[in-house]
Amino acid sequence: MxxxxxxxxxxxxxxxxxxxxxxxxxxxxxxxxxxxxxxxxxxxxxxxxxxxxxxxxxxxxxxxxxxxxxxxxxxxxxxxxxxxxxxxxxxxxxxxxxxxxxxxxxxxxxxxDANAAALGEKYFGAGKDVDNMIYITVSTGIGGGIIIDNKLLHGVKDTAGEIGHMVIMVDGPLCGCGNRGCFEAVASGTAISKKARELAASKPDSLLYKLVEGELAKIDGKILAEAAEKGDELALKIWDEEAYHLGIGIANLLNIFNPEAIILGGGVMKSLDLFKDKMMETLKEYAFASAYNSVEIRKAALGSEVxxxxxxxxxxxx
Ligand SMILES: [Zn+2]
Incomplete structure (x- = not known):
């Protein structure tokens, strides 16, 4: 057997x-x-x-x-x-x-691996009850998998679902793929930490700067979240922009695929509560009403088991 x-x-x-x-x-x-x-x-x-x-x-x-x-x-x-x-x-x-x-x-x-994670969430995690879902992981990069009508999208050469390389900011920061302004280059954990380091360098009075005692290389998503929770203006501004950029990227996906669920995983999403409201505002503004009204934004369920x-x-x- x-x-x-x-x-x-x-x-x-x-x-x-x-x-x-x-x-x-x-x-x-x-x-x-x-x-x-x-x-x-x-x-x-x-x-x-x-x-x-x-x-x-x-x-x-x-x-x-x-x-x-x-x-x-x-x-x-x-x-x-x-x-x-x-x-x-x-x-x-x-x-x-x-x-x-x-x-x-x-x-x-x-x-x-991103498609595998999407299937994992579909079979065992936050997407068990839906036929149309997009899994997005935001950590050092941004990856994803798109499942529509219960089928993972592959495309003719299996390159479909490269959500991280959707351009959301023309002439934006350079991406590892060679393009500028990819979702990943703007909104990944790596991208926001880099931006935070650049901004903190000229703001030694900021809590963000103090939390790492001036060792800016130590700024990561976790420190950024801590600073924001304590009301640091610089950190709050970075999360605000992150919410906006994630909102733009996800609104594009809603308009193209009309999923029932967006499932968000990866380290940055540990801070989802910090920026979800603002992200939803952007989604509402940019997505078609019918697409916005039919989607649920969910946290990934599998964590380290993914x-x-x-x-x-x-x-x-x-
Ligand atoms: Zn790219």
Missing amino acids: KDYFIGVDLGGTKILTALSNEQGDILNQVYIPTEAEKGQDYVIDNIIKSIDSLLEEENIGREDIKRIGIGSPGPLNIREGLIYEAPNLNWKNVPIGRILEERTGIKVNLEN GAKGAIAVAMGG
């Missing part, structure tokens, strides 16, 4: 491998360091060892596994199970799906 799934959350620093039952409940999981510098074969060998160690601990055979799901950095080709490029892993054109299938005899599904649950959802999904 093929009653189990394996999920592999492939990251630049660590790899999480999880085993679930048919319902997606995680039975056991193991973390290993990625050690990408030791090369692709080494990493793949370690993934297979992780899978086998889980199976051994749970007394389950490879033949009992229905599918392996992998959440991986992209860009990638899901039909061919091919990772085009993963800079964190120093991988180029790695047919991870085919290699794992050949070596384990188990079918493999591949998704990029990698494992997302990869399991990828395994279950095909």
Whole structure:
């Protein structure tokens, strides 16, 4: 009986491998360091060892596994199970799906990590009750996955859903992708911390400056939230702008996709209560009334489990 799934959350620093039952409940999981510098074969060998160690601990055979799901950095080709490029892993054109299938005899599904997280929230988290949802994670970057009519959007070359590179500010700050004014370059945790450091440099009287004792490199989302909660004007201004920019980005998505739920994850969303009202004002102003009225803004539910649950959802999904 093929009653189990394996999920592999492939990251630049660590790899999480999880085993679930048919319902997606995680039975056991193991973390290993990625050690990408030791090369692709080494990493793949370690993934297979992780899978086998889980199976051994749970007394389950490879033949009992229905599918392996992998959440991986992209860009990638899901039909061919091919990772085009993963800079964190120093991988180029790695047919991870085919290699794992050949070596384990188990079918493999591949998704990029943001899409995997979206599926995780859909199957197990804040999107369980909806057919139309957009997952957005705002942390060091901005990523997302779009599920419409119960289907994850891939597009012809699997590049759909790159929410972070939607341009929301023409001629805005430079993005890692080479464009200017991408959602990610304006509204990610990295972007707002950078802006806060620049502004704090000329405001030594601000609480933000004092909280880090002038060591501006220490300013991050958490410090920004603390300063805002204590009423620091500079921090409040940054969150106000963040609310506006997130509102603009999400309003675009509402107008294009008309989802029932926007599901917000990532470190920056820990401070959602600080800026939600202002963000909703912007949404209301920029989104069509019918789109605005039909959407619920929700916090992601899976937290630190999103990698494992997302990869399991990828395994279950095909
Ligand atoms: Zn970009």
